[in-house]
Every structure is written in structure tokens, then in C-alpha cells.
Amino acid sequence: MSKTKTDMILEQKVNALLAKMTLEEKIGQMTQVRHFEITKEEVSSKFLGSIIHTEGPTPGETATDWQLKFIELQKQALSTRLAIPLLFGVDAVHGQNTFNGATIFPHNIGLGATKNPELVEKIASITALESQATGFNWVFSPCVAIPFNEKWGRVYEAFSESTELTTALTKASVKGHQGVLSDPHTVMATAKHFIGDGATDNGTEGGHTTLSAEDVSKYLLPPYQAAVDLGVGAVMASFNTLDGISMHAHKALITDTLKISMGFDGIVVSDWKGYSRFGETDIINAGIDMVMAVDGDLDTYQKGLKEAVGNGIVDQQRIDDATKRILRQKFRLGLFDNPFPDSALIEKIGCADHRNMARQAVRESLVLLKNKDNLLPLKKDSKIVVVGEFAENTGLQSGGWTVHWQGMTEDYRGAISILNGIQQLATNEILYDIDGTKNYDADVAIVVVGETPYAEFFGDIGGEINAYQLTLRQEHQNYINKYAEKGIPTVTILISGRPMVTTTQIEQSDAFVAAWLPGSEGDGIAQVLFGDYDFKGRLPHSWPKSVQDYQGKYGPNLWDNSLEPLFPFGYGLSY
Ligand code: GLC
Numbered sequence: 249m250s251k252t253k254t255d256m257i258l259e260q261k262v263n264a265l266l267a268k269m270t271l272e273e274k275i276g277q278m279t280q281v282r283h284f285e286i287t288k289e290e291v292s293s294k295f296l297g298s299i300i301h302t303e304g305p306t307p308g309e310t311a312t313d314w315q316l317k318f319i320e321l322q323k324q325a326l327s328t329r330l331a332i333p334l335l336f337g338v339d340a341v342h343g344q345n346t347f348n349g350a351t352i353f354p355h356n357i358g359l360g361a362t363k364n365p366e367l368v369e370k371i372a373s374i375t376a377l378e379s380q381a382t383g384f385n386w387v388f389s390p391c392v393a394i395p396f397n398e399k400w401g402r403v404y405e406a407f408s409e410s411t412e413l414t415t416a417l418t419k420a421s422v423k424g425h426q427g428v429l430s431d432p433h434t435v436m437a438t439a440k441h442f443i444g445d446g447a448t449d450n451g452t453e454g455g456h457t458t459l460s461a462e463d464v465s466k467y468l469l470p471p472y473q474a475a476v477d478l479g480v481g482a483v484m485a486s487f488n489t490l491d492g493i494s495m496h497a498h499k500a501l502i503t504d505t506l507k508i509s510m511g512f513d514g515i516v517v518s519d520w521k522g523y524s525r526f527g528e529t530d531i532i533n534a535g536i537d538m539v540m541a542v543d544g545d546l547d548t549y550q551k552g553l554k555e556a557v558g559n560g561i562v563d564q565q566r567i568d569d570a571t572k573r574i575l576r577q578k579f580r581l582g583l584f585d586n587p588f589p590d591s592a593l594i595e596k597i598g599c600a601d602h603r604n605m606a607r608q609a610v611r612e613s614l615v616l617l618k619n620k621d622n623l624l625p626l627k628k629d630s631k632i633v634v635v636g637e638f639a640e641n642t643g644l645q646s647g648g649w650t651v652h653w654q655g656m657t658e659d660y661r662g663a664i665s666i667l668n669g670i671q672q673l674a675t676n677e678i679l680y681d682i683d684g685t686k687n688y689d690a691d692v693a694i695v696v697v698g699e700t701p702y703a704e705f706f707g708d709i710g711g712e713i714n715a716y717q718l719t720l721r722q723e724h725q726n727y728i729n730k731y732a733e734k735g736i737p738t739v740t741i742l743i744s745g746r747p748m749v750t751t752t753q754i755e756q757s758d759a760f761v762a763a764w765l766p767g768s769e770g771d772g773i774a775q776v777l778f779g780d781y782d783f784k785g786r787l788p789h790s791w792p793k794s795v796q797d798y799q800g801k802y803g804p805n806l807w808d809n810s811l812e813p814l815f816p817f818g819y820g821l822s823y
Contacts, residue, residue, distance in 0.1 A: 258576065258579055259576075261575075261579055262572050262575045262579065263572070265330065265332070265575055266571055266572055268330060269330065269571065271557060271564075271567065272295060272550075272554070273330065273332075274567050274571040275295070275550055275557075275567070276294055276295020276296055276297060276550070277295065277332065277538075277570075277571050277574045277575070278297060278532075278537060278538050278539060278553070278570050278571065278574065279294065279297055279298070279539060279541050279546065279549065279550060280296075280297065280298035280299070280300055280335075280517065280538050280539065280540050280542075281296065281299065281300070281540075281541055281542055281546055282299070282300055282301065282302060282304065282542050282543075283299050283300070283307055283318075283321065284304055284305045285542060285546065286299075288320060288321060288324045291321050291324040291325050292324050292325065292327055292328045294546070294550065295328060295332075296325065296334065297335065297538060297574055298334060298335040298336070298386070298538060299321055299334055299335075299337070300336070300337040300338060300540070300542075301336075301337075301338050301346055301384075302338075302346070302542075302653065303652060303653040306346075311347065311381055311383075311594045312591070312594060314347070315381075315382065315383045315589045318334075318336050318589065319383075319588050319589070322334050322587050322588060326587060332575070332578065333578060333583040333587035334587075335386045335436070335577070335578065335581075336383055336385050336386060337384065337386040337387070338379060338382075338384045338387055338388070339387070339388045339649060340378075340379045340384070340387040340388075340389055340435075341355070341356070341387075341389045341390075341391065341405060341649050342354065342355045342356070342375075342646075342649065342650075342767055343371075343374070343375050343606070343767065343768075344375060344379045344381075344382055344384070345649050345650050345651065346382075346651065347378070347382045347597070347651075348651045348660050348661045349598050349660075349661040349662050350378050350382070350597055350598055350662075351374060351378060351597075351598050351599075351602040351603055351605075351606050351662075351767075351768060352606065352646055352650055352660075352663065352767035352768035352769075353371050353374075353375070353605075353606045353609055353767050353768075354606075354609050354610055354613045354765060354766050355405065355647050355649075355745065355765040356390065356391060356404065356407045356417075357403060357404040357405075357406065357407065357408075357746070357764050357788060358404075358609065358610070358613030358763075358765060358766065359371065359407060359417060359609065359613065360406075360407035360408035360413060360414075360417065360789075361612075361762070361764060361785040361786060361787065361788050361820075362609060362612040362784070362785060363413065363786055363788075364612055365417060365419065365420035367605075367609055368417050368420040368421055368424065369420040369421070369423050369424035370424060370605055371605060371606070371609060372421045372422075372423070372424025372425040372437075373425070373427060373433075373434070374602045374605060375387065375389070375424075375425065376424065376425045376426075376427070376433060376434045376435040377433045377593055377596060378593075378596070378597050378598075378602070379435050380432060380433055380434070380435060380589055380590065381589070381590075381593035381594050381596060381597050382589075382597070384435060385581055385583065385589075386435055386436040386438070386481070386482065387436070387438065388438045388440060388484060389421070389425070389437060389438060389440075390407075390417075390418055390421040390422070390425075390437065390438075390439065390440075391406050391440050391441065391445075392406065392407075392414055392418045392440070392471035392472065392475065393405065393406040393441065393445045393446030393447075394406065394408075394409060394410075394411055394414055394446050394447060394467050394468055394471075395446035395451075395746075396409070396446060396447045396451070396801070396802045396803070396805060397446075397450060397451030397798065397801065397802050398709075398718065398746040398747055398789070398792065398798070398803050399450060399451035399452075399708060399709040399711075399718070399798055399803070400446055400448070400451035400453060400707075400708065400746075401451075401453050401702055401703070401704055401705055401706060401707025401708040401709075401711070401716075402445070402446065402453060402703075402704060402707065403446070403745055403746035403789070404647055404648075404744075404745030404765055405649075406446055407788060408788035408789065408817075409788065409789045409806055409817060410788065410817060411466070411467050411468075411470050411471070412470075413788060414470075414471045415470045415471045415474045418439065418471040418474050418475050419474045419475075419478060421437065422437050422474075422478045422480045423478060425437035426478075426479065426480070426481065429479070429481065429581055429582070430580065430581060430582030431582075432586055432590045433593065436481035436482055436577060436580075436581060437480050437481060437482070438480070438481070438482040438483065438484050438517065439471065439472055439475040439476075439482075439484075440483065440486070440519075441484050441485065441486030441487065441488075441519060442472065442484065442486055442495065442501070442502070442506065442516070443464065443469070443472070444457035444459060444464065444486060444488050444490045444495065445457075445486040445487065445488055447459055447467070448488050449801050450710065450801060451708065451709070451710075451803075452705075452708055452710075453487065453704055453705040453707075453711065454487035454488055454705065455488055455489075456488065456492075457488050457489065457490045458801065459490065464490070464501075467807065469505075469510075472506065472510065472512075473510055476506075476510050476512045480512075480514060481515065481577045481580065481581075482514050482515045482516070482517050482577070483506060483512060483514065483516050484516075484519055485502065485516060485518050485519055485522060485531075485536060486519065487519055494526040494527060494531075495526075496518055496519070496522045496525075496527065496531045496534065496536060497527040497530040497533075497534045498534055499534040499535060502534050502535035502536070503534065503535035506535070507535060513573065514573060514576070515537045515538050515573050515574055515577055516535055516536050516537045516573075517537065517540065518531060518536050518538070518540050519540060520540055520542060521540065521541075521542060521543055521545050522536065522539055522540055523539045523545055523548070523549045523552075524545045524548065524549070528549075528552055528556075529552065529553060529556040529561050529562050532553060532562050532566060532567075532570070533561075533562055537569070537570035537573045537574060538570070538574060553567075598661075598662045598768075603768065606767060606772075607769040607771065607772040607775070608772070609767075609769075610767065610769050610770070610772025610773060611772045611773075611775055611781045611784070612784045612785060613763070613764055613766065613785050614763055614772075614773065614776050614783055614784075615761065615762040615783070615785040615786060615787055615819075615820040616759070616760075616761055616783040616785075616820055616821040617754060617760045617791070617815060617819070617820070617821070618754055618758070618759055618760040619758075619759045620759065621758065622823075623692070623737050623739065623759045624739065624759045624777060624823070625776075625778055626692060626739070626777050626778050627691075628673055628674055628675045628778050629674075629675045630674070630676060630690075630691040630692050631676050631677055631689075631690045631691045631692075632670065632676070632677075632678050632679070632691065632692055632693075633678075633679040633680070633681055633686075633688040633689075633690040633694070633731070633736070634667050634670060634678060634679070634680050634681070634693075634694045634696070635680075635681045635682075635684055635693055635695040635730075635731060636681075636683075636684070636695055636697055636724065637682050637683065638697060638698050638741075638743050639665065639666045639667040639670075639682075639694070639696040640665045640666070640667040640668075640680065640682065641657065641658065641659065642659045642660055642663030642664065642665050642768065642770060643655060643656030643657050643658050643660060643701065644657060644698070644700060644701065644743065645666060645743055645765070646663070646701065646765055646766070646767050646768065647699075647701050647745050647765030648701045648702050648703030648706075648745070650701065650767075653703050653704075654701060654702060654706060655700075655701025655702070655703065656701065657700060657701065660768075662768055663767075663768035663769075663770065664768065664770050664771045666696055666766075666771075667680060668770070668771060669770055669772070669773055669774035669775070670773075670774045670777070672771060672774065673771075673774045673775065673778050673780070674774075683723075684723070684726055684727040684731075689734075689736070690736060691736075691737070692737045692738070692739060693734075693736045693737070693739070694738075694739045694741065694777070695727050695728050695731060695738055695739070695740045695741070695757075696740075696743060697720055697721075697724035697727060697728070697740065697742060697743070697753075698720075698724070698741075698742050698743030698744045698763075699716060699744045699745055699746075702715070702745070707745065709798075718748055718749045718792070719748065719749045719750070719795065720748065720750060720753060725752075725753065728740055728753050728756050728757060729756065732756040737758045737759075738756070738757050738758050738759075739757065739758065739759040739760075739761065739777065740754075740756075740757040740760045740761070741761050741763050742761065742762050742763060743763055743764070743765065743766070744762070744764065745764070745765055746789070747762070747787070747789045747791045748792075749794060749795050749797075751814055754814075761783075762791075779823065783821060783822045783823065784820075784822065785820050786818050786819065787815055787816070787817055787818060787819045787820055788817070789805070789817060790803075790804040790805050790806065790813035790815070790817050791804075791813050791815035791816075791819070792804050792813060792814060793813060793814040797811050797813075805817075
């Protein structure tokens with residue numbers, strides 16, 4: 249890649265600063281911990297490079313509190329000899345979802361259904377702004393996995409089974425998040441998890457990925473190349489193994505492929521406790537530049553790496569390369585000139601414009617799989633019974649990574665439920681049967697069913713926890729049975745992080761909508777049900793016919809047409 253004058257000036261700054269640094273200061277930059285795991289003094293005494301917030305004690309109650317907490321830590325970092333500013337990272341994967349009150353967008357699977365790069369770019373820019381408003385300059389998003397099997401607990405974090413669609417939306421997401429990286433309203437983005445996270449055998453989170461090098465190149469690398477070509481600032485290593493090697497310690501793919509062949513000059517960051525879990529200094533030699541040294545790993549990591557350099561296990565050049573990559577991104581973010589968040593952004597968190605954009609995304613994410621006798625759009629003066637706990641619970645409609653890592657099963661600040669949306673538009677009586685035990689008569693029943701929130705391995709079907717299944721829970725099947733058997737025209741709304749085996753329920757329903765995980769603006773669903781807007785969503789994944797489709801490594805998908813899906817990728821009806 250030819251270097252511009254700007255690049256050359258940047259490299260001079262990076263090299264000049266590197267030349268002043270001690271080994272401790274370099275290893276400090278390669279260290280990332282949670283804000284509540286260290287004292288303010290340790291930010292400077294351990295020369296920390298990055299602070300994150302994930303689950304656990306929040307940095308405060310209000311966005312101002314969050315900014316002030318991070319300003320305090322930033323000032324501590326700036327009090328060190330070289331005054332190298334901190335990166336503040338967060339899993340803002342569908343809005344700044346760790347902050348209660350932020351705009352929560354549909355998860356990426358719903359954005360995949362919109363097929364709308366312009367919308368995805370706008371959503372990413374809003375997410376960046378609300379992340380900056382709460383003190384962060386780095387988000388661990390987008391997840392650019394290609395899910396091969398719906399049994400994986402993270403299908404919804406990715407856009408689609410289609411490499412082409414994923415690549416297009418990855419470009420939009422990186423552009424939206426990073427914009428002009430030195431702009432205080434934008435953040436550094438992270439393409440994750442490199443590589444093969446969604447293609448493990450039987451969809452096991454962190455399992456083994458059996459894929460040939462050509463299939464990795466054909467199906468999995470294109471979104472990363474697109475992100476790299478757009479200057480994505482970080483790539484996060486994956487928990488899975490590939491070729492029998494932990495991806496955290498996979499030098500051929502991290503260094504030789506990603507950094508050298510693909511030209512990535514940003515930060516490769518480990519995932520959770522990557523150092524202690526995947527080979528300690530092996531991961532540094534493989535090309536990991538910054539380590540998420542959380543949950544007790546901090547001292548072991550810093551001491552272990554210093555010793556490894558001292559006895560030649562890790563070359564000084566590797567440490568210098570890692571440090572330069574970190575400094576390069578901090579310069580690109582403009583942190584040396586402007587290390588603090590802009591308090592003026594706080595008033596924009598959850599504002600009407602942001603929520604309108606989220607509501608548009610909800611509308612465009614909905615996929616109509618069946619509409620017998622054109623039951624939809626509903627008349628606003630219909631007598632309607634709404635069924636199921638998912639209809640009046642904004643936590644249940646939002647999935648994992650909503651305020652908490654595993655999401656919520658109760659309402660959260662600023663969100664609108666599906667039932668509220670229906671009540672706002674309907675002009676006749678709306679009955680609510682929360683658990684399917686009532687015996688209401690109505691012109692139409694809207695039955696809302698789905699998956700309670702989960703994140704990561706908690707959502708694996710067949711995994712160690714195995715709390716989920718490919719079919720609907722029996723009580724949800726009963727909701728549909730009851731109203732369909734009463735002869736009331738039934739619209740089923742499925743809230744899920746993945747396609748599910750719902751062949752029977754689709755047959756029983758007069759209309760069936762895949763709504764994915766809509767997030768805070770649940771009223772977007774009613775706007776389409778009543779016809780104020782048309783259905784635009786198209787399936788980002790093949791829709792399975794039976795549980796038997798999942799006996800092998802993969803489910804029905806674009807590349808293995810030996811399994812006939814119930815509905816193909818790209819399917820969806822409109823009015
Ligand atoms: C988690 C996830 C990763 C996330 C990180 C920090 O284990 O795998 O996606 O960014 O840890 O929360």
C-alpha cells in the first residue's frame with residue numbers, strides 16, 4: 249500500500265514516541281482491564297493502555313457520571329511520564345447497549361434482514377455517538393461472523409449466512425462507526441471474531457472449526473478484507489480453534505494472513521482472558537497486540553510477558569510492533585490532542601431522531617413468511633387479542649447484550665413494547681392474554697413468542713448449558729394452538745436470535761412474521777402490521793424445515809444445498 253505524506257508523518261510520531269518508551273511502558277500499552285478491577289493509581293503505575301466496561305459495576309448512574317469516571321482515569325494516564333492516553337472500549341453491539349437509556353437497535357441479524365447498507369451506516373454512526381456520550385472511544389463491533397449453524401448461541405450478533413451480504417454491511421458498519429476517526433463523535437471499530445467463530449463443528453461457541461484454507465478464504469475472509477481496506481482500527485481474535493490451533497495463537501492467520509497479506513495495520517486484541525486461556529506468550533508471538541487481561545490475569549500477564557522478553561521467548565521487535573499499532577490508533581483517534589469525551593453529546597442519548605432511526609430499522613427488519621388470505625395488514629378498528637409475555641416486556645424483545653451481558657427479562661429505560669405499539673395505533677379494544685389462559689374472543693389474535701435473551705455459549709443449543717432448543721417452548725406452542733383452534737385468525741410474531749424450526753406453527757398461523765430481536769422501539773412492529781409501512785425484510789438466513797436438518801456439522805445454508813430449507817435465503821413477502 250503506498251504511503252501518503254500523512255502516513256509518513258504519523259509513522260514518524262509513532263516511532264519517536266516508541267523510542268522513548270521503556271519495556272514496562274510498552275507492555276502497559278498492551279494491557280486492557282475493566283474499570284473496576286484497578287485503582288486509579290494502577291492506571292499510571294502499570295502504564296495501562298486501555299480500560300473497558302462489560303458486565304459488573306457500572307461507571308456510575310448517569311452518562312455524566314460515566315464520562316467523569318473515565319475522565320478521572322484518563323487524567324491519571326496523562327499524568328505519566330509520556331502521557332499516553334487511554335482507549336476506552338465497550339461491547340456496543342446494537343447501540344450503546346451497556347447504558348440503560350441508550351437507543352437499542354435491532355441486533356445484526358435483523359439488520360441483515362434489512363439488506364440496507366445506508367441504514368446500517370447511520371445506525372453505526374448513532375451507536376458511535378452514544379458510545380462517545382458515555383465516555384467510550386472504542387467499540388467491539390461489528391461481529392462479522394458467517395454463522396453456519398443455528399445451534400450457535402451468537403447467530404444474532406452476525407448479519408447473515410451470506411458472505412456477500414455480510415461484506416456489504418460490514419463496510420457500512422465500519423464506515424458508520426469510524427467516520428473520520430479523529431472526529432470526537434466517532435469511535436474505533438472492531439471486526440470480530442477472527443476467524444471461524446460462526447463455523448465451528450455443530451455451532452459450539454469456542455469449539456473447533458473444521459474448514460479448509462480455501463473455504464476460510466472464500467466464506468470467512470472477505471468481510472475482514474473489506475474492513476481492513478476501510479481502515480478498521482481493531483480486530484478481535486476468536487475463541488475457536490482452527491487447524492487444531494487456538495485462533496489466539498494462530499500465527500499463520502493472524503500475522504501472515506491478516507497483518508502481512510491483507511495489510512492490517514491496526515490492533516489485534518485478544519478476547520476475554522485470552523492470555524491465560526490460549527497459551528500465554530504464544531498468543532503474543534502469534535500476533536496479538538493487546539490483551540484483555542481481565543478477571544485476575546493482569547499481574548500474571550504483565551510479569552509473564554516481561555520475563556518472556558528478558559529470556560528471549562518473545563522478541564523485542566514483537567513488543568515494538570504491538571506497541572506501534574496501539575500508538576498508531578491512538579494518534580489516528582486524535583487522543584493525544586483531544587483525550588476527553590464531549591459532554592455536549594450526553595443530551596443526544598436516546599433522543600427522538602435516534603429512536604426514529606431504530607424504529608425504521610425494526611420495520612425494515614421484519615420478514616413476512618406467511619399471509620394467508622391477506623390477513624395482514626390489519627384494520628385499525630379490529631378487535632384484537634394480544635397473547636404472550638413477550639408482547640409487554642422490552643427486555644424480552646431485545647435479546648442478549650441489553651443493559652446486561654445476558655440481556656434482561658424486564659423493561660428497561662426508554663424502550664417501547666410491542667403491545668404498546670399496537671395500543672397506540674389501534675382504534676378498537678385491545679385485549680391482553682399474557683399467558684394464554686384467558687378465553688377471549690376477537691377478530692384477530694396477535695401471538696408473540698420466542699427466545700428469552702442469551703449471549704455467547706449460554707445460547708448454544710446442545711452445548712454445556714443447553715437451555716435452548718430449535719423449536720418453540722411448549723407453552724408458546726400452546727398459545728398458538730389455543731387461538732388457532734378457536735378459529736380466530738392468528739398472526740404469530742417470532743422474537744428470536746436465529747431462524748427456528750416452526751414448520752407446524754407456520755401451518756397453524758394465518759400470518760407469520762420473523763421479527764428477530766427488535767430492541768427498544770418495539771412499536772415499529774405495529775406500524776407494519778397495520779399497514780402504515782410495508783414489509784421490506786428478506787431472510788438473511790435459510791429457514792430450516794426440521795430439527796433433523798441439524799444432525800451434521802451445519803444446518804441448511806447457502807453452501808450446502810443437500811438440505812432443503814423451508815424458506816431460502818432472501819425469502820420474504822410484501823403487501
Ligand atoms: C466476550 C466476547 C466478545 C466481547 C468480549 C468483551 O467474551 O466473546 O465478543 O467483545 O468478551 O466483553
